[in-house]
């Protein structure tokens with residue numbers, strides 16, 4: 001029977017069916033659910049690693065030890081894990097190793113847009129690019145076989161639309177029957193990459209990729225669908241779906257393996273159609289290779305706009321594709337004559353946007369409120385707390401990649417910037433890549449103040465366990481890392497842990513530290529307000545008739561506080577109102593109110609009794 | 610072919626677009642629709658964007674039924690039925706409808722921060738209705754939240770709306786509800802059932 005599976009669930013399913021028994025990864029949209037699903041299968045080991053580099057090393061370790069292993073991450077995770085990718089591309093493995101990179105065209109939840117098919121070419125390993133959930137399951141299985149057949153890691157490259165689209169999938173109820181691993185390899189020529197051995201290896205992996213290209217000619221994942229021969233489309237990944245949708249009568253060469261490419265298959269296909277084009281998302285990855293083979297692609301004359309730069313002949317080089325974009329680009333190139341329902345229809349009303357915000361009760365809010373008051377430059381990082389940049393808190397001056405905050409603040413400090421810099425980092429991000437830069441601050445003696453916002457969970461990606469939470473991915477009890485002790489061990493002597501909702505204490509501490517010299521770390525600790533335990537403590541607060549519409553509470557940017565229709569009789573300005581359905585009772589507003597016009601939790605409780 | 614002459618629908622691929630605000634059960638509703646499609650023997654695709662939605666943003670889910678469905682995303686102007694769990698979101702996505710398409714609207718508003726902070730104005734009911742009528746007169750309004758509240762659980766307005774959709778498409782309620790039953794906690798089965806059938810009778814009233 002067919003099941004409805006998302007691409008991510010299908011990858012987990014395929015890996016399990018292939019007998020993969022070790023998985024290590026780090027959360028990141030759109031990849032996260034692969035690990036969360038895989039972890040639930042019987043007889044598998046699955047873990048959240050502190051970062052992608054560690055995750056890939058672990059999977060490599062398992063594959064060296066003879067167990068099929070998988071490592072999952074979002075596109076930028078592979079930047080972090082790239083060092084490991086390049087050595088394992090050289091060493092090869094004992095049992096199948098699959099590296100999953102989930103790219104995010106259009107950056108639905110990412111800081112940049114990058115096409116990780118390039119990593120396959122860069123490191124000389126094969127890359128499979130599924131175009132729906134059935135492919136995702138099938139390609140995961142094929143990837144393990146390919147890995148063992150050619151003694152190479154395989155990149156399984158996904159995109160948001162494949163990860164998060166559900167479709168019908170035919171699965172098998174049985175798992176591959178794999179031999180027990182032999183003795184751990186003692187094979188330094190293969191596994192110890194000292195220069196002498198690595199030099200031997202480089203020609204080997206060049207020959208390997210040529211051999212795989214040969215294999216690609218008859219690989220079942222690459223297939224030709226003959227229809228009309230007027231137009232031939234070479235495509236792969238999600239773009240295959242748009243090719244079918246927009247050009248139902250065109251012949252298609254579907255490349256399941258987008259690196260290395262089958263030369264003969266491509267030239268034969270191109271020779272049999274009148275016009276041949278490449279349809280792919282993001283980089284001209286297939287297109288460049290097809291040109292290099294010497295295929296004459298159909299071109300259209302206008303290569304002038306920013307959206308359709310020289311590097312790609314027809315379709316845009318950035319952003320996610322969709323049928324409308326593909327139709328428009330094809331029309332422009334004279335390849336599509338149909339109607340395009342890109343209605344000039346537009347709603348004629350000004351629509352209030354609904355940007356993401358810090359949730360009501362978010363423990364990050366108090367620190368940003370204080371930082372906004374202190375007017376210091378804030379070097380931010382990646383997580384829910386990046387939303388501190390949004391008005392009215394408007395308190396983040398930089399944000400680049402995970403772990404960047406502390407190093408970037410240190411850079412300003414050693415450059416002699418006149419202002420004192422504050423770095424802001426979440427608990428999971430601190431474990432991921434914040435510890436080394438903090439050691440650097442202590443070691444090289446800058447005066448950066450770091451705030452570690454410890455909301456006891458990896459929040460942004462949907463509440464994953466991390467080394468601070470005391471639980472593993474497979475729900476085992478484990479140690480909970482002591483952040484304060486760790487900070488001290490890094491060489492920072494000025495450390496304080498406070499309750500994250502305590503606005504006064506945060507303000508007092510930071511004001512004091514700003515007067516003193518030297519590095520310091522403030523740990524603001526409080527569970528994310530969306531965690532089940534936190535939800536049990538919700539009490540909604542109330543505004544009393546003491547409110548005169550002074551607007552201070554609006555400055556904390558809490559979605560639960562709104563301007564009411566009622567005006568203050570004296571100043572004629574809107575009074576504050578609390579939405580009982582949204583308020584969690586965190587008391588940040590009550591603390592900042594200069595007129596004590598918002599009741600605290602205990603006042604609410606005694607009022608109720 | 611999917612034929613609903615009274616709704617002006619006659620199409621080989623039936624396109625549903627579900628929109629709402631994080632926490633409204635939009636995803637659950639789209640899961641139900643996708644599973645239903647599969648159970649009826651159609652090819653199905655359901656696409657949604659996770660990520661920032663938990664933090665008060667809009668939630669969008671595309672569900673497509675057909676003999677063979679390719680693109681997971683519905684092209685602009687190809688939506689047959691827009692299901693909006695919130696009024697402002699109805700307005701935000703109404704231009705995705707094909708001309709004279711069907712829209713089912715939960716008569717409920719959730720104030721975005723951009724409004725509560727005083728920078729934007731939430732459009733009035735008349736403005737919303739007028740703007741929607743520029744696109745279609747096949748608009749069906751159901752006060753799902755009020756119905757759900759009366760039943761004692763304001764979180765299940767999504768099930769009321771699914772009921773309304775089932776009624777609108779004149780489908781067999783039991784086969785629809787059987788699937789919903791699999792997705793909701795066992796102890797809330799009765800109240801979900803009541804919500805679902807209440808949705809059906811609301812639509813019957815409107816017709």
Ligand SMILES: Cc1ncc(C[n+]2csc(CCOP(=O)(O)OP(=O)(O)O)c2C)c(N)n1
Nearest residue numbers: 028382383384385426427428429458459460
């Ligand atoms: C290298 C890399 N891996 C993963 C991600 C995805 N990601 C964005 S924020 C985040 C976690 C943030 O957790 P935490 O630091 O605890 O902050 P919170 O969201 O809980 O406030 C992750 C994993 C990323 N952007 N970059």
